[in-house]
Amino acid sequence: xxxxxxxxxxxxxxxxxxxxxxxxxxxxxxxxxxxxxxxxxxxxxxxxxxxxxxxxxxxxxxxxxxxxxxxxxxxxxxxxxxxxxxxxxxxxx
Numbered sequence: 872x873x874x875x876x877x878x879x880x881x882x883x884x885x886x887x888x889x890x891x892x893x894x895x896x897x898x899x900x901x902x903x904x905x906x907x908x909x910x911x912x913x914x915x916x917x918x919x920x921x922x923x924x925x926x927x928x929x930x931x932x933x934x935x936x937x938x939x940x941x942x943x944x945x946x947x948x949x950x951x952x953x954x955x956x957x958x959x960x961x962x963x964x
Contacts, residue, residue, distance in 0.1 A: 878946075878949050878950050878953045880946055880947075880950055883942075883946050884943070884946070887939050887942055887943055887946075890935070890939055891936065891939045894932055894935040894936050894939065895932070895936070897928060897931070897932045897935075898928075899921075899924060899925045899928050
């Protein structure tokens with residue numbers, strides 16, 4: 872029975888790259904302005920909701936990109952640690 876833990880980075884890196892591309896192209900489907908001359912309450916409320924939604928999308932995008940970066944750093948750290956352990960085990964023989 873083997874106790875080896877293999878770190879396979881390629882699938883993780885590919886998935887993170889795809890997720891990063893998707894996150895960077897995330898856009899709100901709503902127009903920036905609904906109507907310039909129309910001052911109806913409903914239009915103003917929809918405009919406010921649109922601004923809030925756009926802000927939330929931007930915050931989500933920033934959080935998602937940050938999580939991707941942290942995950943990449945973690946995968947790299949695990950791979951480096953795996954390398955160090957392997958080197959130590961070879962030297963210990």
